[in-house]
Amino acid sequence: xxxxxxxxxxxxxxxxxxxxxxxxxxxxxxxxxxxxxxxxxxxxxxxxxxxxxxxxxxxxxxxxxxxxxxxxxxxxxxxxxxxxxxxxxxxxxxxxxxxxxxxxxxxxxxxxxxxxxxxxxxxxxxxxxxxxxxxxxxxxxxxxxxxxxxxxxxxxxxxxxxxxxxxxxxxxxxxxxxxxxxxxxxxxxxxxxxxxxxxxxxxxxxxxxxxxxxxxxxxxxxxxxxxxxxxxxxxxxxxxxxxxxxxxxxxxxxxxxxxxxxxxxxxxxxxxxxxxxxxxxxxxxxxxxxxxxxxxxxxxxxxxx
Numbered sequence: 001x002x003x004x005x006x007x008x009x010x011x012x013x014x015x016x017x018x019x020x021x022x023x024x025x026x027x028x029x030x031x032x033x034x035x036x037x038x039x040x041x042x043x044x045x046x047x048x049x050x051x052x053x054x055x056x057x058x059x060x061x062x063x064x065x066x067x068x069x070x071x072x073x074x075x076x077x078x079x080x081x082x083x084x085x086x087x088x089x090x091x092x093x094x095x096x097x098x099x100x101x102x103x104x105x106x107x108x109x110x111x112x113x114x115x116x117x118x119x120x121x122x123x124x125x126x127x128x129x130x131x132x133x134x135x136x137x138x139x140x141x142x143x144x145x146x147x148x149x150x151x152x153x154x155x156x157x158x159x160x161x162x163x164x165x166x167x168x169x170x171x172x173x174x175x176x177x178x179x180x181x182x183x184x185x186x187x188x189x190x191x192x193x194x195x196x197x198x199x200x201x202x203x204x205x206x207x208x209x210x211x212x213x214x215x216x217x218x219x220x221x222x223x224x225x226x227x228x229x230x231x232x233x234x235x236x237x238x239x240x241x242x243x244x245x246x247x248x249x250x251x252x253x254x255x256x257x258x259x260x261x262x263x264x265x266x267x268x269x270x271x272x273x274x275x276x277x278x279x280x281x282x283x284x285x286x287x288x289x290x291x292x293x294x295x296x297x298x299x300x301x302x303x304x305x
Contacts, residue, residue, distance in 0.1 A: 026092060026097070026125075026130070027089055027092065029130060030087075030089060030097060030099060030123070030130050031087050036052070037049060037052045038083070040052070051248075054124070054126065055126065085102050086100075086102040087099065087100075088100045094125075095124055095125035096122070096123070096124055096125075097122070097123045097124075097125075097130065098122055098123075099123060158170075158172075159172040159300045159301055159302065160297075160299075160300065160301070161301060162236065162285055162301050164301070165285045165301040165302060165303040166300070166301065166302050166303060167303055168182055168185070168302070168303050168304060168305065169181070169182065170302075171215075172288070172300045172302060173219060174288055174298070174300050175298045176220070176226070176298075177218060177219050177220030177221075177222075177226075178216055178217070178218060178219070178220075178226065178228065178232075178288075179216070179217040179218075179219045180214060180215070180216050180288050180300070180302065181214065181215045181302075182212060182213070182214055182286060182302050182304065183213040183214060183215055183270060184212070184213040185210065185211075185212050185213075185284075185304045185305070186210065186211040186212075187208070187210055187284075187305075188208050188209070188210075189208075189209040189210060189211035189252070189274065190202060190203055190208065190209050192211060192256060193209055193211070193252050193253060193254075193255055193256075193274065195256075196254055196255060196256040197253065197254040199253075199254075200252070200253035200254055201253060203276055204249070204276060206278060206279055207276045207277060207278055207279060208276070208277065208278075208279050209252050209274055209275070209276055210235065210274065210275050210276075210277055210284065210304075211252070211255065211272055211273075211274045212233075212235075212272065212273045212274070212275075212286060212304065213257075213270065213271070213272050214233070214259060214270065214271065214272075214273060214286070215268060215269070215270040216228045216232075216259070216261070216263070216268065216269055216270070217263070217266065217267070217268035218263035218264065218265050218266065218267050218268070219265070219266070220265055221265065222265070223264070223265060224264075225262045225263060225264050225267075226262070226263050227261070227262045227263075228259065228260070228261050228262075228263060228269055229258075229259060229260050229261075230245045230246075230258060230259050230260075230271075230273045230274075231245070231246070232288060232289050233245060233259075233273045233286060233287065233288060233289070234275075234286075234287045234289065235250075235275040235277065235284060235285070235286055235287065236284075236285050236287060237277065237281040237282055237283045237284045237285060238280075238281060238282045238283040239278060239280075239281055242287065243275045243276070243277055244275075245273055245274065245275060249276065250275050250276045250277065251274075251275075251276065252274035252275065252276060255272050255274045256272060257270075257271050257272050258271055258272055258273075259271030259272060259273055273286075282305075283305070284303075284304040284305055285301050285302065285303055285304065286301070286302040286303075286304055287299055287300070287301055288300040288301075288302065
């Protein structure tokens with residue numbers, strides 16, 4: 001099981017979110033929701049974890065930004081287990097609540113708790129579901145501050161833009177020192193995804209699944225590990241839409257050999273990334289995002305056809 005500790009620093013407030021059912025005992029539903037969110041992180045079900053955000057929070061922080069935060073945290077914290085205890089409802093009045101809880105992480109050396117640093121969490125009930133409102137767009141507390149542009153000369157050349165996407169089979173080096181190469185592309189991968197897990201849903205009407213096998217190598221000179229996962233990738237094509245592997249509209253479900261690894265310099269890992277795209281989508285291009293960079297000039301582009 002994998003989760004990323006940075007959520008405790010940048011989203012401590014989202015430990016409470018929408019309830020799994022809309023009525024009944026509010027106090028019990030709040031507690032069940034807190035535990036459900038933690039379990040989603042421990043199960044690496046990031047789409048489900050994101051669904052626990054209130055509508056306001058989802059407007060302020062996109063799923064892609066949320067996934068980028070997870071990837072960034074993996075660079076520093078690795079694996080562990082999130083536990084919640086001492087859940088205490090400070091105030092519960094109508095459709096508003098204030099909650100406190102102790103959050104502990106085990107499996108990363110010394111146990112880690114953010115209880116002393118965490119402010120009480122304010123919730124509101126929306127459409128019968130408890131949701132957090134404690135996230136602010138562009139704030140330093142959210143951890144997702146997009147930097148202003150600078151005067152640096154734009155990088156150009158093969159792979160640095162959609163117009164100059166690198167040909168299929170060639171490898172490219174990202175600014176963070178990752179060398180990425182596409183090994184194979186399955187443009188109609190539902191049979192493979194279905195065989196991996198019988199509970200996977202078929203493609204939505206008018207869509208197909210694209211399974212991409214990539215190889216990633218750490219070419220950095222820093223004697224530190226780098227975690228790699230599907231979070232570093234997205235997809236685009238002729239419709240000029242970016243597809244995210246964690247978005248509920250473009251995710252494939254549980255896929256075979258999902259890309260995941262932790263690499264020292266010159267270490268390499270291969271695995272799959274998958275996207276649902278419209279059936280008429282052509283000119284597919286795999287986008288490689290540098291770890292936790294919000295500068296789009298750091299993106300690299302690999303043609304898939």
